[in-house]
Amino acid sequence: MSAVEEKLAASLTASTTELVPYLPYLLQDLWEMGSSPTDILELIAGNTVVSTETRVLDLGCGKGAVSIRLAQELGCSVTGIDLMPEFIAYARSKAQEYGVEAQCRFEVGDINESVKYERAYDIVILGAVGDVLGDSLETILNLSATVRPGGYIFIDDAYGADGGDARYHSRDQWLGVFAAAKVRLVAEKIVDPRDVVATNTFTQDHITKRADELAAMHPEKARMFEEYVKCQQAECDELENEMTGVTLLLQTA
16 A cells, blocks of 8 residues: 555554545544634634635645635635545535535645645644644644745644653643744644543544444454554543643744
8 A cells, every 4th residue: 555545544543554445434424523623713713814815725624624614604715635535525515515615625635745836825724634744843844835924824733741652742842843843833722621522432432333334244354443443442542641632823934
């Protein structure tokens, strides 16, 4: 399997690329799959000025929940890019349902390639897709290239505890990354732990249900689906106990 598929699998907590064709089925009940549209809208309202002329780039847009909410409530235009054709098809149908198809352009694509040519946006969003664009510094530099000078970057990530798991930056470590990338932290929205638990419970219940259905349809792959559920549960446990979810709003120089 390609490196692109490996990154896609990792971004959706799949331990093997063999699972990729089954992800649309496993995740069919979920629309909001990354950043919280409500949190991003709140941060935009409190810190930026958005008009019908505002251009937003949503990288790893999933099924378009964030893009569609922004277009609907702020009147801006949004380009959403995701590697999963099924997700993009769903996003397009939801844009029509919400009456914002003229403001939303959804494309199938590898965001590692998109950051090489997408330019001059006012806002770019990267919602909970892990290290697909590289380490934290590489990620911010890649995102910075897609926005105009003074443009804004949203990253949905987490703060780790000082001296905790090295995979997760503490807040101070993140501030060091921002300084190195020459971006300014404008605002941050800490995820309410109660919301984390509620979201995890909803997500895990639905994924478990779909995994059981797939196991019944493909008994020879039952172990793979079971492992996916376990990986999802491990990620839920980390989110609830080992880190603090945060949506970061940054501004380029």
